Amino acid sequence: MDFAQIARHIDLFASATVIGATAWFFFVQSPALLRRAGRESFVPLQMRLTVVLFKTLQTLLLIATAAAAIHSPLASWVVVTAGIGLLGGLINQHFIVPRALKAGGRSRKDIKGRDSDGTTAGFASHGAGEQTKLFHRLVVLFVVVMLAGAGMHLVTLVAA
Numbered sequence: 001m002d003f004a005q006i007a008r009h010i011d012l013f014a015s016a017t018v019i020g021a022t023a024w025f026f027f028v029q030s031p032a033l034l035r036r037a038g039r040e041s042f043v044p045l046q047m048r049l050t051v052v053l054f055k056t057l058q059t060l061l062l063i064a065t066a067a068a069a070i071h072s073p074l075a076s077w078v079v080v081t082a083g084i085g086l087l088g089g090l091i092n093q094h095f096i097v098p099r100a101l102k103a104g105g106r107s108r109k110d111i112k113g114r115d116s117d118g119t120t121a122g123f124a125s126h127g128a129g130e131q132t133k134l135f136h137r138l139v140v141l142f143v144v145v146m147l148a149g150a151g152m153h154l155v156t157l158v159a160a
Helices: 003-037 039-071 077-111 120-126 133-159
Strands: none
Touching: 003 039, 003 077, 003 133, 039 077, 039 133, 077 133
């Protein structure tokens, strides 16, 4: 096995992990925790978990993009799609998520005693309240950009 093949396997693993971890975080863990813990307990825990998730995703996206650049030509669709995923992740990690977390911290007093309010879909759209709505939607938008890039990248890798 040569270095390019090793890089391709690393790329496959990192890209699949990005998609799997994101799906787990947003579609399995978050709804289950929200239902089980209630909004008041869920928000502070979710804020801490979000920091861990996005640091991990950024690292995996960097690894996938670097590995793609090693095993494929730089101007190839493989590298471009990895770059799209990385761009979505970096924008979230460095610009959107920190502001969303600050807004979430400020809104914690507004959710006291409102454990039964809202649904998982409502939380995904609005976050903890009106103060967080814009940033919550921006996080979701750039997660979609990240997943679109990572998903196209993974399909391109598997199809090749």
